[in-house]
Amino acid sequence: MRFVDGLAKSPFAYVPRRAPLQLASPGAAVAYLGALVVVAFACSNPLVLLAAAAAATLAGLLAGGRVAVRAGWRMGLSLALLITVVNALVYHRGETVLARLGHWPLLGQVDVTAQALVAGLSYGLRALVTMIAFAVYSACVDPDRVLRALRPLARRSALTATLVSRLVPVAAADASRLRSAAQLRGPAAAEVGVAPLARRLLAGSLDRAVDVAATLELRGYSLGARARNRRQRSRYDRRFYAVAALVLAVTIAGKLLGADDFHTYPAITIAVGPTTLAFCALIVLSGLAPLRRKPKRLPVRLRVAHV
Amino acid sequence: MSELAIRHGAAPALAIEGLSYAYPRAAMRALEDISLEVAPGEFVLLAGRSASGKSTLLKAACGLVPHFHGGEVEGEIRVADLDAIATGPGELAAAVGYLAQEPETQVVSTTVAAEIELPLEMRGDEPSARARAVEEVALALAIPHLLDRTVDTLSGGELQRVALAAALVTRPRLILLDEPTSQLDPVAGDELIWLLRRLNEEWGVAVLLAEHRLERCLAAADRVVAMDRGRLAFDGAPSDFLAWSHDADPALTTPAARLFSLAGIEPLPVGVRDARQTLRGMGIAHPPPQGSRRVRDSHSSEPVLQAKDLWVELDRGEEIHDVLKGIDLEVRPGERIALMGRNGAGKSTLLRTAAGLHVPVAGKLSVDSVALLTQNPSDYLVRERVGDELPGEEGLAALRVVGLEHAVDADPRDLSGGERQRLALAIALAGRMEGEQLPGLVALDEPTRGMDRARKDDLVALIEKLAGGVAFVTHEETKATGAAVVVATHDVEFASQFAERVVLLGDGVVIADGPMAETLSGGWYFATEVARMLDLPGVVTPEQGAAALAGEEPR
Numbered sequence A: 001m002r003f004v005d006g007l008a009k010s011p012f013a014y015v016p017r018r019a020p021l022q023l024a025s026p027g028a029a030v031a032y033l034g035a036l037v038v039v040a041f042a043c044s045n046p047l048v049l050l051a052a053a054a055a056a057t058l059a060g061l062l063a064g065g066r067v068a069v070r071a072g073w074r075m076g077l078s079l080a081l082l083i084t085v086v087n088a089l090v091y092h093r094g095e096t097v098l099a100r101l102g103h104w105p106l107l108g109q110v111d112v113t114a115q116a117l118v119a120g121l122s123y124g125l126r127a128l129v130t131m132i133a134f135a136v137y138s139a140c141v142d143p144d145r146v147l148r149a150l151r152p153l154a155r156r157s158a159l160t161a162t163l164v165s166r167l168v169p170v171a172a173a174d175a176s177r178l179r180s181a182a183q184l185r186g187p188a189a190a191e192v193g194v195a196p197l198a199r200r201l202l203a204g205s206l207d208r209a210v211d212v213a214a215t216l217e218l219r220g221y222s223l224g225a226r227a228r229n230r231r232q233r234s235r236y237d238r239r240f241y242a243v244a245a246l247v248l249a250v251t252i253a254g255k256l257l258g259a260d261d262f263h264t265y266p267a268i269t270i271a272v273g274p275t276t277l278a279f280c281a282l283i284v285l286s287g288l289a290p291l292r293r294k295p296k297r298l299p300v301r302l303r304v305a306h307v
Numbered sequence B: 001m002s003e004l005a006i007r008h009g010a011a012p013a014l015a016i017e018g019l020s021y022a023y024p025r026a027a028m029r030a031l032e033d034i035s036l037e038v039a040p041g042e043f044v045l046l047a048g049r050s051a052s053g054k055s056t057l058l059k060a061a062c063g064l065v066p067h068f069h070g071g072e073v074e075g076e077i078r079v080a081d082l083d084a085i086a087t088g089p090g091e092l093a094a095a096v097g098y099l100a101q102e103p104e105t106q107v108v109s110t111t112v113a114a115e116i117e118l119p120l121e122m123r124g125d126e127p128s129a130r131a132r133a134v135e136e137v138a139l140a141l142a143i144p145h146l147l148d149r150t151v152d153t154l155s156g157g158e159l160q161r162v163a164l165a166a167a168l169v170t171r172p173r174l175i176l177l178d179e180p181t182s183q184l185d186p187v188a189g190d191e192l193i194w195l196l197r198r199l200n201e202e203w204g205v206a207v208l209l210a211e212h213r214l215e216r217c218l219a220a221a222d223r224v225v226a227m228d229r230g231r232l233a234f235d236g237a238p239s240d241f242l243a244w245s246h247d248a249d250p251a252l253t254t255p256a257a258r259l260f261s262l263a264g265i266e267p268l269p270v271g272v273r274d275a276r277q278t279l280r281g282m283g284i285a286h287p288p289p290q291g292s293r294r295v296r297d298s299h300s301s302e303p304v305l306q307a308k309d310l311w312v313e314l315d316r317g318e319e320i321h322d323v324l325k326g327i328d329l330e331v332r333p334g335e336r337i338a339l340m341g342r343n344g345a346g347k348s349t350l351l352r353t354a355a356g357l358h359v360p361v362a363g364k365l366s367v368d369s370v371a372l373l374t375q376n377p378s379d380y381l382v383r384e385r386v387g388d389e390l391p392g393e394e395g396l397a398a399l400r401v402v403g404l405e406h407a408v409d410a411d412p413r414d415l416s417g418g419e420r421q422r423l424a425l426a427i428a429l430a431g432r433m434e435g436e437q438l439p440g441l442v443a444l445d446e447p448t449r450g451m452d453r454a455r456k457d458d459l460v461a462l463i464e465k466l467a468g469g470v471a472f473v474t475h476e477e478t479k480a481t482g483a484a485v486v487v488a489t490h491d492v493e494f495a496s497q498f499a500e501r502v503v504l505l506g507d508g509v510v511i512a513d514g515p516m517a518e519t520l521s522g523g524w525y526f527a528t529e530v531a532r533m534l535d536l537p538g539v540v541t542p543e544q545g546a547a548a549l550a551g552e553e554p555r
Helices: A026-042 A046-062 A066-090 A114-140 A143-150 A158-184 A194-218 A237-256 A274-286 B003-008 B054-061 B112-123 B127-140 B156-168 B186-203 B238-248 B255-263 B272-281 B347-354 B392-401 B417-429 B453-468 B492-498 B529-534 B542-550
Strands: A002-004 A007-009 A097-104 A108-113 B014-022 B031-038 B043-048 B072-079 B096-099 B174-178 B206-210 B223-228 B231-236 B305-315 B320-331 B336-341 B362-367 B370-373 B441-445 B484-488 B501-506 B509-515
Touching: A026 A046, A026 A114, A026 A143, A026 A237, A026 A274, A046 A066, A046 A114, A046 A274, A066 A108, A066 A114, A108 A114, A114 A158, A143 A158, A158 A194, A158 B370, A237 A274, B014 B054, B031 B054, B031 B231, B043 B054, B043 B186, B043 B238, B054 B072, B054 B096, B054 B174, B054 B206, B096 B156, B112 B127, B112 B156, B127 B156, B156 B174, B156 B186, B174 B186, B186 B206, B223 B238, B231 B238, B238 B255, B255 B272, B255 B529, B255 B542, B272 B529, B305 B347, B320 B347, B320 B509, B336 B347, B336 B453, B336 B492, B347 B362, B347 B370, B347 B441, B347 B484, B370 B417, B392 B417, B417 B441, B417 B453, B453 B484, B453 B492, B484 B492, B529 B542
Parallel strands: B043 B206, B043 B223, B096 B174, B174 B206, B336 B484, B336 B501, B370 B441, B441 B484
Antiparallel strands: A002 A007, A097 A108, B014 B031, B014 B072, B223 B231, B305 B320, B305 B362, B501 B509
């Protein structure tokens, strides 16, 4: 854990870097990372989902967001595990019964099937991809630029703009303070607990986001004037838009060609043919988009001054 | 109205007529029939106890009330001739700057430069004009070195100055400040007040400043407005305010005025310079030194905290920074210590290290059980019932220590600010006590933020109770000594009330460590108003000052 002047710094906090993803406009970065999330929700084949997770991880690592990627994986895996377990307990369909857990209150007879487990795993992988992509967005996309980009769209509502651009950084800062306070509780005080902490974090973050929105109003956010900015465009924008378009096109094509075929009930069938593998490979390769190429040495003609 | 007309117009900077306001779903009005006018270039100090309506009045003057908070409003507010009720805070931004109590909620950008530039960008200024304005306001507030930092790496005081810079960068006609010095060390606090005075005099900016520590700013003010339960209780000159508060609400009076009052000297002084002139006029230049308050001899007991050559480093985003640089410190049971120093000197880091939140990189630290209350007590409160936060007999014992045993079934959100703070302390104490016996060290980090004097007096009583230990007698058992209480604070007057020892940190090292009366009377910034006024070793409180004056025969 990193500490900044006394407080633990959130792994999701934005860190300015001169890397392509950070230099890209918010629209391009959101399009690129959003495309990976679209893959997660459009596809169900675990191989494809793992490829999307790998792409998001690669993108985050190349953008310098190692800490955020690690936190995204940690949270995503926890969520994936929870979804898998809940799905296995709630859905009793499937041919292969792995365990008979008897009669449970509310759930009735609980039979854990391999099919329900795998189906849950697929849902969990979707959550994992979304968490990693979100972590990369949070750590690598400048919220200031997001705020400015939102201004023409939500000029009359500083609150909307704040919730979109600032809720995560505010919640991350609050979470680090709440974590510190949780460590300082006396041993006989009630355990903080996940649910009360989440409720407190959400309520506190919303309150503070409202305060930040008030500040934004005071800074003149709702005024009509639009300032000319020195750095509006980035040379990396086209790359990210192109990769996003490519990912979406490949996803549509992959779905049409059956590369994403995956069925869990009554028996598990999964596409693992060359089309699927090629589809996965392309998705993984999309994770290289934030790669920074070494600048080419341009031919320079030296002018020699004769004295 | 054009900006030129707004800037140089003859209309009052702020004119309020018959203003009443109630927050949504509130049982009572927060403001009741307020009429007030602030002239261009006037410096007005807004005084009053906690929850008297000061913050609401400031929010009304910048348009947040009612535009952002909703509620019912009656009356009229005009800011630089703009109707604040018909116009929103965005439109008012050209004429008024606002600085709220909590600097954390006032930053919306990632870097300091972007934060200061934002209002100009929203206004549509050209990049070159923005760059110049940012540079100038950064120089005026002495923060050019912060411009490239990200805001999450700033200390509370630095953040406060950045928020002020963002409020001032558009050069508004009126600046509204809600306790701007509450997070600043005495040096930065004094600098801020005199900077406001300079802006007020040189730029003609009208200032409306709400503050609890009146001794800091009374001398700079042209006029004082006092509020009581949403109404204007007083409006007049600073010297008249002191006479009024002496009779009507002594909690609002300043230490210098209390000293004069105790010594029977009139008129009451509005500041140190004023007091010295009065004393000189009476021929009282140098009262004889008094004996300072004795520090308890606790050297016989084992220290509860022992730090030897303690080094702690923290990440400031781009670099690793040594915050504590070889601290040597011993704290013994029953001691009441004020930990003071400039913003960023390492006070919070020392307390957090003692509580185990940071790991030292070098040196030795041995410490007993520590209960630490951080700057935001609300962070400790996650449940909707006090008893659910502190279950069982041990929880009840902790509630008894802070005097909240009657509130077991209350919702923490319904408690007052002071009660919430005590509840958070009880949560930190729970289970660290053996029966009713306190942990070795109780540490409080900036506990007086936003507190009026009455609440500070309650806190002093609690600290004395914690350190004394005898209050926690369980039937026939009596404790000989209480916990060592270490309080990180910028409030020198508060420190003079509770502390017997002051440890002064400077850039991560201990630069002074001694009896409170000696330490707080030997300097200029880290000295009480009485100490600055009389300049006598060991004389820091109004009572000591009055005793010193009584021992001097006027020549």
